[in-house]
Amino acid sequence: MTQIAPQPRIKLSKLRDIGWSRWDPIGLLDPEDPAGRWDDKANLSFADEYDSYLISAASQLRRGTPRDEVVAFLVGIET
Incomplete structure (x- = not known):
């Protein structure tokens, strides 16, 4: 029987590093510091x-889920 390896856990700090540097849907981060810092x-x-x-x-x-659908989900939050 083939065993399926569990998917690695999502590391929240890494997700924040990526997400916050690229996405600010409601404009809360300092415009003078576009990268922002979640911490x-x-x-x-x-x-x-x-x-x-x-x-x-x-x-x-x-x-x-197809990437385009996930992008649409995130864009929907912005609008």
Whole structure:
């Protein structure tokens, strides 16, 4: 019997590093610092909201959802 290896866990800090550097759907990050930092004290108050979007997008990709659909999900949050 072939065993299926479990998928690696999503590392939230890595997901935040990627997501926050490329995506700010509701314009909360400092425009003078476009890369933003999820671990800046000023950003922690809304980190959980962004985390929920990023975790959902990553989970969709892991389940095999086409990339275009995941992009549409993220764009939908922005609009």
